[in-house]
Amino acid sequence: MNVQEVRQMFPILHQEVNGHPLVYLDSAATSQKPVQVIEAVEDYYRRYNSNVHRGVHTLGTHATDAYEGAREKIRKFINAHSTEEIIFTRGTTTALNLVATSYARANLGPEDEIVITPMEHHSNIIPWQQVAKHTGATLKYMPLQDDGSISLKDAEETITDKTKIVSVMQVSNVLGAVNPIKDITKIAHKNGAVMVVDGAQSAPHMKVDVKDLDCDFFAFSAHKMCGPTGIGALYGKKKHLEKMEPVEFGGEMIDFVGLQESTWKELPWKFEGGTPIIAGAIGMGAAIDFLTEIGLDNIDAHEEKLVKYAISRIDEVEGVKVYGPEKRAGIVTFNCDDVHPHDVATVLDAEGVAVRAGHHCAQPLMKWLNVTATARASFYLYNTEEEVDVFVKSLIKTKEYFGNVFG
């Protein structure tokens, strides 16, 4: 993989911000988009914009083919058995909410337990809190190791025969931890629970094989993997999806509508009420083509190298604390002595370096780390070692700047 060639495909990267070349280190929030994706979306609107699944006309057929073609690309991307198992959603949040609202509320009762971890994103916490409120089930948290990783021993102890759902993120958006999903899934299944995976931070960066993981549900978003915002997918095993009721009713998802009763389309369309996010789905398909052509293994290796380099450089800066386990995805969350993360982010921004500051939609994890906020640099296939150097240099400047105003 040639990073300079990759960068050429991302128009947004070639600009100055506050008088400095943009160094975009916020891909864990949302990734940038290559021309291939931008053009695929534009092409749909320019040449064959039509509604799907109904038109007899040529453009309608073209749009349907592209929309359903994107579904097949997603199936292949995560190695699902069939496209019946791929449901388009607005993103990871909507996908997890669909599992919680449709599957969990119908299958859980007061004696049952849901197991998650304290490192989850709010979108993999609150839906389960709501399920617990509606069904009387108990929401339990698996403990974390001191470095923020999950031990299988803890998983074995927390997941019991009362557990009906286990939901864990594959990669932490804060710690960068890569969780042992396959092993946790085995433990969940041994206890008769279904395994839900929040793949928002893993699908963009590493090969995902849902057959190999054997998880029951897998949720992810296009916008973190070079695709458009507002589109994502839920993978679900057919045996679960078949029994689940839709949560949105209306056009597109019906088979027959009577005055009092209606029936639903077959999978996956029964979960896709209303005109779908056609342009988004096509853009997501183009993003998958793009990532596949570069190769997820190459992207993974590039990020691993970059994050190792970043950590070694940050270690040189006195008073900067990095959170999370040593083995990590392309995410470095840190705090700078005496300088609040907001202030760090503002000063870095003045140098053209975009990082995230705040609680990263993980307030329980911030509490676990005993901080109110952190700063986060996240890397993707288009980032370079030179950018890491600029980032570290700016971090040193930040410390000096605040050292001076305090001095």
Next chain:
Amino acid sequence: MSLGNQLDTLYRQVIMDHYKNPRNRGQLEGDSLTVNMNNPTCGDRIELQMKVEDGKISDAKFVGEGCSISLSSASMMTQAVKGLSVEDALKLSEIFSAMMLGKDFDEGDFDLGDIEALQGVAKFPARIKCATLSWKAMEKGLQDSAGEEE
């Protein structure tokens, strides 16, 4: 060293002084109006306590966690509203809002003092909410207590 004038308009010396040595940080003894407020997008939070006697704010203190802008703004706000009537404190808050939005404002008879140093925040849209957090808490406290009296 300097990162240029742009940053210096945000991080004025007087702001850093309030950040480093916050005025009125702590908790009031006895009965007081207490407001908890947080900024859900970033995790900043403040607990503001005020004593209102005969329609006047006789004392104000705060505790909380946040960045230089939110904590210095809380420090300046408590300093400014002490001794003001409830009505004037709310007026001052309106003036501050206008200042944060980069609008023209008429400070009237108010002496803005240190608060003027926060004007630069208007040029950093991502930080406006940091500066207004304590002011919103003050407004909420005074408005809620006025509602109770009615």
